[in-house]
Amino acid sequence: MPRCGPLRYAALLAHSGAAMSDISTFEFTDLDGRTQSMRDYAGKVVLVVNVASKCGFTPQYAGLQALWQRYRERGLVVIGFPCDQFGHQEPGDAAQIRQFCSLDYAVDFPLAEKVEVNGSGAHPLWRWLKHEQRGVLGSEAIKWNFTKFLIGRDGTVLERYAPTTKPEALAADIERALVES
Numbered sequence: 050m051p052r053c054g055p056l057r058y059a060a061l062l063a064h065s066g067a068a069m070s071d072i073s074t075f076e077f078t079d080l081d082g083r084t085q086s087m088r089d090y091a092g093k094v095v096l097v098v099n100v101a102s103k104c105g106f107t108p109q110y111a112g113l114q115a116l117w118q119r120y121r122e123r124g125l126v127v128i129g130f131p132c133d134q135f136g137h138q139e140p141g142d143a144a145q146i147r148q149f150c151s152l153d154y155a156v157d158f159p160l161a162e163k164v165e166v167n168g169s170g171a172h173p174l175w176r177w178l179k180h181e182q183r184g185v186l187g188s189e190a191i192k193w194n195f196t197k198f199l200i201g202r203d204g205t206v207l208e209r210y211a212p213t214t215k216p217e218a219l220a221a222d223i224e225r226a227l228v229e230s
Contacts, residue, residue: 071204095200101138106195110154112216127158182209
């Protein structure tokens, strides 16, 4: 068995993540090296975003933090997944990423360790997200940093948003998810 928890191992075995029915099946490692289970967010609305520190969309961190502050008491969780697959725009290690996010954008929402979102090394959660909610013209591929997925309280993917979609544009969908799901 590879060096990862049993839930992540099950996710690794799943073909493209397609066999998993909801987000609670997955785990990720946070910036402090601790394994986090998505099961811990059961009953919450979750916004999952691939992030980068040196991207033209990096100022979206401020909007993501604003959503987190505005809705967390009502059940929203924002999770950033640093990714270096697009133009080498997340070159830092965990300490550098944390320092940048906290000093430049006062980010205090959960951040994962750096992951891949495309290709054979894609994190199982990202394989599943892409399968559940395809992008433009049915493509599963993540096209750039700051692609966003909104997950309902039942653990299913509700929406996928392009990197160009600013966080504040998600407010109505988040409100609806907090009430409906």
